[in-house]
Amino acid sequence: MSYLFERRINYYETDRMGVVHHSNYIRYLEEARCFWLEELQMPFSLFEEKGITIPVLGVNCRYQYHVTFDDTIQIYVSIKEYTGVRMTVGYEVIDKKTKKTVLTGETKHCFTDRNLKPINLKKVAPEFSEKYEKLYQEYQKEKKEGGEKE
Numbered sequence: 001m002s003y004l005f006e007r008r009i010n011y012y013e014t015d016r017m018g019v020v021h022h023s024n025y026i027r028y029l030e031e032a033r034c035f036w037l038e039e040l041q042m043p044f045s046l047f048e049e050k051g052i053t054i055p056v057l058g059v060n061c062r063y064q065y066h067v068t069f070d071d072t073i074q075i076y077v078s079i080k081e082y083t084g085v086r087m088t089v090g091y092e093v094i095d096k097k098t099k100k101t102v103l104t105g106e107t108k109h110c111f112t113d114r115n116l117k118p119i120n121l122k123k124v125a126p127e128f129s130e131k132y133e134k135l136y137q138e139y140q141k142e143k144k145e146g147g148e149k150e
Helices: 024-039 044-049 126-145
Strands: 003-008 056-063 072-082 086-095 101-110
Touching: 003 024, 024 056, 024 072, 024 086, 024 101, 072 126, 086 126
Parallel strands: none
Antiparallel strands: 003 072, 056 101, 072 086, 086 101
16 A cells, blocks of 8 residues: 655755756655654654664665656655564655656665663564554565556
């Protein structure tokens, strides 16, 4: 199951060629991930209250099309992998007007305590883990049925 996040492109996010600078997409993915967690009623602040951090281990993006000032993008967010210790979040960025795929990508994460020691979310925060597990299972089901959003 994918979560949909929309945002309008600001002028300051474009480069001299008038297109969104490639580095801004990383910010857009993080914005989408933060709003997604809020939608799941698991904002970062709740993780922090429990002493849990979710560092980014890696980012992979495939740029396929460009957008410019005042375009609106739709970012579909889903869990592609989840173990309790690590997860991979998948993204598909679409130009709302043209429906063209702008970017596909993923971010890899782990769960740690405040000292950056890896933890198992299944043991430390089972209420969060259950939500992630459910979303991961839904992603797997969509993937098997051919309806995957990336």
